[in-house]
Amino acid sequence: MEAVAVRSWWEGRRVLVTGHTGFKGAWLTLWLERLGASVTGLALPPEDPAGAFSALGPWPALEPHMVDLRDGPGVAEVIAAADPEVVLHLGAQALVRRSYADPAGTWAVNVVGTANVLEAARALPSVRSVVVVTSDKVYANLGDGRPFTEDDRLGGHDPYSSSKAAAELATASWRRSYFDDRGVGVATARAGNVIGGGDRGEDRLLPDLWRALESGAIVRLRYPLATRPWQFVLEPLHGYLLLAQALAEGHTAVPHAVNFGPGLAGCVAVGAIVDRAITLWGAGRWEQEPVRQPHEAHLLHLDASLATSALGWRPQLDVETAVAWTVEWWRAAAGGDDLRKLAESQIDAYEDMVRS
Numbered sequence: 001m002e003a004v005a006v007r008s009w010w011e012g013r014r015v016l017v018t019g020h021t022g023f024k025g026a027w028l029t030l031w032l033e034r035l036g037a038s039v040t041g042l043a044l045p046p047e048d049p050a051g052a053f054s055a056l057g058p059w060p061a062l063e064p065h066m067v068d069l070r071d072g073p074g075v076a077e078v079i080a081a082a083d084p085e086v087v088l089h090l091g092a093q094a095l096v097r098r099s100y101a102d103p104a105g106t107w108a109v110n111v112v113g114t115a116n117v118l119e120a121a122r123a124l125p126s127v128r129s130v131v132v133v134t135s136d137k138v139y140a141n142l143g144d145g146r147p148f149t150e151d152d153r154l155g156g157h158d159p160y161s162s163s164k165a166a167a168e169l170a171t172a173s174w175r176r177s178y179f180d181d182r183g184v185g186v187a188t189a190r191a192g193n194v195i196g197g198g199d200r201g202e203d204r205l206l207p208d209l210w211r212a213l214e215s216g217a218i219v220r221l222r223y224p225l226a227t228r229p230w231q232f233v234l235e236p237l238h239g240y241l242l243l244a245q246a247l248a249e250g251h252t253a254v255p256h257a258v259n260f261g262p263g264l265a266g267c268v269a270v271g272a273i274v275d276r277a278i279t280l281w282g283a284g285r286w287e288q289e290p291v292r293q294p295h296e297a298h299l300l301h302l303d304a305s306l307a308t309s310a311l312g313w314r315p316q317l318d319v320e321t322a323v324a325w326t327v328e329w330w331r332a333a334a335g336g337d338d339l340r341k342l343a344e345s346q347i348d349a350y351e352d353m354v355r356s
Contacts, residue, residue, distance in 0.1 A: 197329025
């Protein structure tokens with residue numbers, strides 16, 4: 001039997017989730033609700049009313065707060081009132097092209113915002129664990145094709161990637177300076193490219209395709225041959241839950257940084273992912289963007305063996321299934337179906353896979 005988020009541990013647990021109105025944050029909040037946790041959310045209002053947060057509501061076990069991560073006093077006030085035992089920090093400016101347009105704003109959200117969350121958490125004796133979610137793009141990418149391990153050098157070419165690497169450094173500093181002496185577990189989580197229902201982010205591959213399919217337009221791909229480690233949204237979220245629990249329980253072997261990504265078979269070219277989705281949907285086409293685009297790494301691959309050895313985590317869904325579960329959401333949304341019910345059924349199916 002593999003590790004799975006245990007209801008008996010999470011039930012009644014006070015959890016603070018930043019970025020709960022975002023794609024991953026909404027899915028995580030839903031899963032925590034189903035595990036019986038008491039969740040406080042801290043985020044900006046959702047950018048797209050058709051996104052995951054609105055689609056997965058209503059939220060009977062959530063206490064939401066709309067606060068900018070750059071507002072240190074506001075962040076501290078919400079976190080102090082929540083008095084959490086577990087802090088899951090997902091809030092971020094997560095778009096590469098937006099970071100080129102607003103580099104200082106991206107750094108302020110991703111670095112100063114992370115520092116604000118850590119500062120607020122260290123003031124509370126209730127906090128037992130903190131997981132700061134960064135990115136697979138925190139590594140200095142030399143393009144040599146080798147999968148990144150947690151000990152590889154941090155870097156980041158674009159403002160988004162570099163801001164996430166800086167958030168890693170901030171987290172390590174706060175952990176060593178303040179949390180270690182108190183026995184509070186603090187770690188970062190670095191996930192590969194995440195797909196799934198309810199993602200409406202701009203300049204993101206499958207959301208761009210979904211919008212094109214809805215309008216009958218041709219989707220334009222910046223780098224169709226670029227390879228990414230694709231995974232369904234529940235894969236890294238399961239890792240975050242396992243990591244937070246292990247940290248809170250004081251396991252001495254828990255790493256301070258953990259990769260969550262698919263195996264080599266899940267590292268697929270952008271164009272191939274779009275082709276698979278178009279085939280499943282039954283319509284659509286793509287073209288390569290003719291205009292020169294800002295720099296992006298062409299090859300990313302994570303070594304997630306540490307997550308397996310330290311936490312018992314391993315990916316459950318192959319890339320074809322990950323795309324199929326995403327397209328299933330599109331069909332349900334187009335048909336006016338109950339999307340929360342669909343998401344709950346996917347969580348149930350995923351948990352069954354983990355237990356089998």
